[in-house]
Structures are given as structure tokens and as C-alpha cells.
Amino acid sequence: MVDSFDEECDYLFKAVLTGDSAVGKSNLLSRFARDEFHLDSKPTIGVEFAYRNVRVGDKLIKAQIWDTAGQERFRAITSSYYRGALGALLVYDITRRATFDSIKKWLHELREFGNPDIVIVLVGNKLDLGSSREVDLEDGKSFAEREGLCFMETSALENLNVEDAFLQMITKIHEITSQKILEAKSNETSVAAAVAAKSLVGGTEIIHLEDEVTATKKASYCCSR
Template sequence: MCLNMSFFLILHLFQRGIMANSFDDECDYLFKAVLIGDSAVGKSNLLSRFARDEFHLDSKPTIGVEFAYRNIRVGDKLIKAQIWDTAGQERFRAITSSYYRGALGALLVYDITRKATFENLKKWLHELREFGSSDMVIVLLGNKSDLCQSRQVGVEDGQSLAQLEGLCFMETSAKENVNVEEAFLQMVTKIHEITSQKSLEAKTNETSPTLNGKKEIINVDEVSATKQTSCCSY
């Protein structure tokens, strides 16, 4: 317990330092998002494929929390997407849950070849909604679609759960780079739509935060999105 608490404090301070230094003048927005799901569903490879276009067959389990970021242009805005990859092992749950705070989006991942990872999604959703914002954009990902011959979870199962819970959905393959870019971009674009609407409403009420009257900053520790709407499933 003491070791876990010490690790938590170190990670928390590290995260705060990263948050303070990762926003630069060229970016219009900074969006924080999290990758969650059972261990070995491919979260780390999804992130490395998105951030660096890399895939590692010998990828090791995430210890605690890791992160990566990438700049994305949506319309005329440049967005820095900061993605936190959380450990799926039970012993790290107390640590990773703290990283839901301030997250505007989440990628909820299961392995289509392991039914148990799909069955555990309800537990992950409960945790996400308990510790995260009720306005969070959540995208459900059925990963490892390249292993369709070993499939234990059908596409229609993922679609049904997404429709029931009001989530976006698609199947991905980090190995073959299928729908990885699309999944992250869908989440970021949806967050941008929601925050833009919130900003517009705030401007109408003359309460919108500005930087020298020129640029809006989305503070990941303070901003919540407007009411979440269901997006399309694929």
C-alpha cells in the first residue's frame, strides 16, 4: 500500500508538470483523453500507432500510467491531444482512476478474441462514469480485428453495447493500422464540437475565458463539455 501511494504521488506530480509544460503557443486547444480497458487488449499499441506510427509485438504491460501526445488540426484549429494510457491490472486501479479527472474523452478498449474483456466493459464504464466527467466523449473500440479467425465477440455485440450506452463504436487493428487514426480523430473531433458549442454559449453570456483577447484555452482540469450526444456506430 505504501509503495502504491508513493508511486501515485510521483505520478501525480509528474502529470501536473507535464500538463503545465505541454501546451504551446501554436496550439489552440489542449485536450486530455484516456485509454482504458483490461490488460493486454492492445491499448499501448493503439497509442504508439497513433502517436508514432509504431507497433511492437513484444509490447509489455503498462506500469501505472504512460502518456503520449500528437497535434491534430480540426478545421482552422490546432489541437494538442494528450492521451494517457492506463494499466489494466487490478493492482493499479486506485492509481489510474485519478487520471480520469479533467479528461474530455476516453477510448474504451476490448479484445475481440477474448470475450472476458468485453464482459468487463460494464465495470470499466461504471468506473469511468464514477470518476470522470458525465460529459466525456467515449469511443468503444474492439481491437485486434486482424485476428478475426479467433473472434469471440461479434461486431453486432459491440454495436449493441455502444447503442445501449450512447457510445461511438468501431473495430480496430493496431497491428495492421486499421481504423486507429479514425478512432482518435473521431474522439477529438467530437470533443472539439462540444467544447466549441460550450464556448459559443459562454461568449453569448460574456463569460468565455480568453488569452489576450485572441485565443481560447481549454483547461483540462476545469472545463467540462456540454451534454453528450450519441454518435454513429460503425
């Protein structure tokens, strides 16, 4: 499902990692992008990002993942990076109840500043520390169901469900984007037919629309084309 970074891609999807500080966002990203884990990982300053190419069906997608700082003093900076985001991993630490209680405020920011159709996966990280759990599995599931989110528990340390969490988000974004492209093409066909019919009835020249409309191009988020 994964291809070379340098291979030409069909789509570019921007996504973000968000949540409180020290919940493991940076290690989730490094595990997904480079299959690395760093025990001495330092807090993110502002925003960092990484890429990875993923194949979904017959399309190659370049996922651009932004890792946002969880500290309060960076909130004004990081919220601006939500704009244009098609997906998000909303992360909490299953061993720290306070990080789960903060999920509502992060979700509010994602929905305020992100894409209207943003795909959000709620992630309970540090599953390897299950013996110190403060947030039950059912708590995460219930919150996700109420808010219409996907949900998964992960461990960046042991590489449990990390791939699945990112791929679930990317696949869902692809489904939504593909549907928008189909709808745009359908609308284009309908408009072309209406213009042709009107032209024939009126005895005027038939107008031929271009094969690609601007709305379709914007919806596809193509790159390297």
C-alpha cells in the same frame, strides 16, 4: 489533418485509454502517436502518456493521451487519472470475451471520475485476428448504442481504423468544447445587455464587462497562448 508537435496549439485535450490488460491499448497509442507497433510490448505499469497535434477545421489541437494499466492492482492509481479527461477510448479484445464483459465496470469508472461530458469511443481491437473472434461485431454495436457511445473495431498491428477512432473522439470533443464557448459568449452578451439596460434606466454608471470571462477561458482548454 496533422501538424508539427512544436507548433503553437489552440486547445489541449486530455483523453485516456482504458480497458483490461493485454487488449492492445499501448500499441493503439503508439500507432496513433508515432506510427509504431511493438510485438513485444510489455504491460503498462501505472500510467504512461503521449502527445500528438491534430488539426480540426482551423484549430490546432494538442491531444494528450493517457494509457492506463489494466491490471487490477493498479486500479486505485489509474482512476485518479480519469479526472479532467474529456475523452476516452474504451478498449476490449475481440478474441477474448472476458475483456468485453469487463467493459461495464470500466465505463462506470469513466463516468464516475471523468468529465461530465466525456466522449467515449468503444473500440474492439485485434481485428487482424478475426478468425479467432469471440465477440461479434453486433455485440459491440448494440452495447455502444445502449450506452450512447461511439463504436469502432480496429487493428493496431495492421493499422486499421486506429486513426479514425482517435480522430472521431478528438473531433467530438472539439464540437462540445466549441459549443460551450459559444454558450459562454452568448451568456456574456446577455449579461452585458441586462447590466447596460438596468444602468440606463436607473441613471447610474454603465458597467462594461471584460471581453473574456473566466468561464470561457476554462471551457476552451487553451495552451501556449
